[in-house]
Amino acid sequence: MKDNKNVDQDEFLVVGIGASAGGLEALKLFFGSLPEKTGMAFIVAVHLSPDHKSSMPELLQHHTALEVLQVTGKTEIKADCVYVIPPKKNLLVKDNHIELSELDSSEHPPHVVDQLYRSLGKAKGNKAVCITLSGTGKDGVLGIKAIKEEGGLIIVQDPGEAQYGGMPQSAIDTGLADKILAINRMPQALMDYRENLSAVRISSQPDELSEEEQEVLYDILEKVRKDTDHDFQQYKTTTVLRRIERRMHVHNVQSLSEYLGILDTQDDESKELFKDLLISVTHFFRDREAFKALKQKVIPELFKGMDPDEELRVWVPGCATGEEAYSIAMLLREHAENIDQPPEIKIFATDIDEQALQTGRAGRYPESIADDVTPERLQRFFTKDNHEYQVKEELRAMILFSPHDLLKNPPFSNLDLISCRNLLIYLNNELQSQVFNLFHYSLTPGGYLWLGSSGSNLKATEQFKAVANKYKIYQKRTSYTKRSLQDIPLQFNKNRPFNTRSRQKPSKDRVNIKELHQQLITQQYGPPSVLINENEEVLHSTAGMQTYLNYPEGKPSQNIFDMIIPELRHPLRNMFYQAKKEETDLPICKQVPAVLNGESHMIEINLHRVKEQGSPNDLMCIVFRKIREIEPLDVSEPVKREDVPEEGRKI
Incomplete structure (x- = not known):
């Protein structure tokens, strides 16, 4: 193991160590x-x-040549020193x-462990390391997330070695631990990490990457896309490179190139990089002054x-583990309690990280919240349950946690x-602008839009006005009347470095039926629908169509009139006949009673x-909506056959 006797005070690692019961040994x-x-410090x-x-x-000083000090006030951090917490601080x-x-x-x-880890990550970035040792409870669980988001290293004692494995196991259960080690292996892991920090020199600026590095970066992200079905080529190159470097x-x-080899040989590494790319610091009422402004200026309105x-209706895209969604829910519930007859509150909390969504749905958080x-x-x-707080059902019922990719899935609509x-x-910035649209x-x-304190670049002043800049x-301007939906998935700058590799592009004259259908239904706010051709064949259907057709959602190749429920068959046949007549204006709308x-x-x-550009000219889209409940129909009566010409019945 190598020593490091001459260390720049701005470069040395600072290692935070958390422990509880059994921690002294x-x-x-x-x-x-x-x-x-x-x-290191x-x-x-x-x-x-x-x-x-x-x-x-005094007890620790007997076991190390490093200087051990109990902190009594503001203290400068120096290498090769150990700083110990005093009681009640x-x-x-x-x-x-x-x-x-x-x-x-x-x-x-x-x-105390969470407090240390949080501040350490913020202050030291990738020079921060946290080590969780023996103890009970969940102290440190929230703090390690801050360490990881800032690029630091997370080491956890093997619970099987620990005298009390509660704290180490809680840290492992977050899925954020980088290394789970026996104590005698930790010093070497620290030395390796320190030396690698100084050895790796990858520019975070796209134009400074060599052509070979651009190609390898593309291959890395392609590997992640294939393994996780999520494309990070649309993310900021600086952020992507920082997470890869970690x-x-x-x-x-x-x-x-070496890291690409790790991806190719270690099955779980794509998922680990995926988690690193998604990690974000979030906690209840993050930035209290901002929440105060939301409560005063927006919630009553x-x-x-x-x-x-x-x-x-509220949407929280990128909700992570749900703390922000629940924080907003608390503000809304508190205000609703002062109203005699408040509206129903529905919050859509979405993310592409299913593990994070599961945490949000469960609504269980460490007591350090x-x-x-x-x-x-x-x-x-x-409600308090051992070392955790459980969100009450009243609040959980307000929130729907759902997987959703903002960049490729249709958005929610009619949001407040x-x-x-x-x-x-x-x-x-280019993609941010599309997201704002x-x-x-x-x-x-x-309606109102609330963004983070950093990283957002809202310049669409004709669309939004500042409420609390x-x-x-921000608030949506009512004078801005353009209301057209962005193409889904959102487009990104094709000139970014890791998109330099040429890829075969489909002809502009050809359209993927499924993608076309998803775009059309997005414009209709998502009701059940089918896409059919002039031969009456169903080319694609959306979720919910099983109510109207006798087949599961997917891509069948069957006649629409053989599958539609009996009450709708003849009205639909009549509409189809009308549509085939050149003089008929479209769309055609009809209301029909039915038993569902x-x-x-x-x-x-x-x-x-x-009529979308590039689509075949023989396609029709049929959309079904439930308007209202009606008096029960007598299903024993034969279905009324509408007056459809014989020609229409053969269509």
């Missing part, structure tokens, strides 16, 4: 395994009794100093003029508020000819 073993000179946060003086510095890293803050006496147990540090490789039978949620809200909206504070930072389309007149809260799943409804059928 683990710390003795760890520091006893280190060389005399490490070129170590900050130790453990759960201490508030009633006794801590003797931990939090340790916070700011720039190159450690500062103390008072420990909340109501915290049982305290969240994975290179974890694997101790120094070039993009959302409820104005809404009747109890209406729906207040008490650092972000007031005691009143914890009591009102959560969109909160997109975690996603836009990853997208380049999509948001403008999705919002109701006067400091907190990136045992209940009687009035059904509206819309038929129109497909």
Whole structure:
């Protein structure tokens, strides 16, 4: 193991170590395994009794040549020193100093590890390392996410080795741990990481990459796309390279080509890079002043003029593990309680990370969320269960967590508020502009858009006006009348470096039937529908059509009139006949009573000819909508046969 005796004070690693029960023995073993000179600094946060003086510095000093100090005030961080937490205090890293803050006496147990990790990640970026050792509970779970988002390294003690495996296992369960190691292997992992940080020199600027590096970068992202079905070529190159470089540090490789070899030989690495590319710092009521502005300037306006039978609709794209969606839900619920007859509230929380969505649906969070949620809200909206807080069903019922890719799936519509504070930072300006157009389309007149404090570049002033510019809260201008939907998937700059490889493009005169159909139905706000040709064959159907046709959704090749439910067969045949007559104006609309799943409804059928550029000229789209429930139909009576000419019956 190599020593590092001459270290630039701005370059050395700062290692945060968290532990609880059984932590002292683990710390003795760890520091006893280190060389005399490490070129790193170590900050130790453990759960201490508030009633006794801590003797931990003296106990650890017997096991290491490094200088061990108990922090008593603002302290400069120096290499080859160990800084130990005092009782009744939090340790916070700011720039190159450690500062103390008072420990909340109501915290049982305290969240000193989370506080340390959060501040360490923010202050030190990829020079931050956190190590979680023996202990009980979940302290540190929220903090390691901040470490990873900032590019640092996460090491966890093997729970099988730990005297108490609760804290290590909780860290592992987040899916964010980079290395799960026995203590005696940790020093070498730290040295390897430090040396790799100084050895890897990949430019984050696209125009500074060599042609070979551009090709390898393209291959890396193609590998991720094939393995995960998500395309990150539309993300900012700087962000993509930073996350790839972090994975290179974890694997101790120094070039993009070497990392591509890791991707090709290790089956799980694509998923690990996928998680790194998605990681974002989110917690309850992140940026409290911004939430205060939302509560004061937006929330009351959302409820104005809404009747109890209406729906207040909110969309949180890029919701991650759900903290922001639940935070907004709490504000809406609190305001609704002051209204006699409030509207129904529906929040759509979407992401492409299914594991994160599962966390949101479960609504279970570590007890350290008490650092972000007031005691009143914890009591009102959560129940305490061991070391976790469970969101109450009342709040969970307001939110639908759903997989959705903002860049390739049709958007939600008729929205009153969109909160997109975690996603836009990853997208380049060109793609951001397209997303803003999509948001403008999705919002109701006067609807609100809330963006993150950094990374967003909203310049579409003709579309939105600032409500609270400091907190990136905007309102849709009602005077801007253009309301056309962006092409889905959204387009991106074809000149980006990792798109330089030539790829065969389809002819402009040919259209993929499925993609065309999805675009058409997006324009119709998503009701069940089918796409048919002049031979009455169903080319594609959307979800929900099984109510009207006797086949599962997909791509059948069967006659529409053989499958349509009996009540709709003859009205639809009549409409199809009308559409075939050249003099008939389209679209054609008809309302027909029908029994669906045992209940009687009035059904509206819309038929129109497909005229999109590049599409075949014989396609028709049929859209079905439930208008209202009606008095029960007598299904024993024969279906009325409409007056359709014999020619039409043969169509």
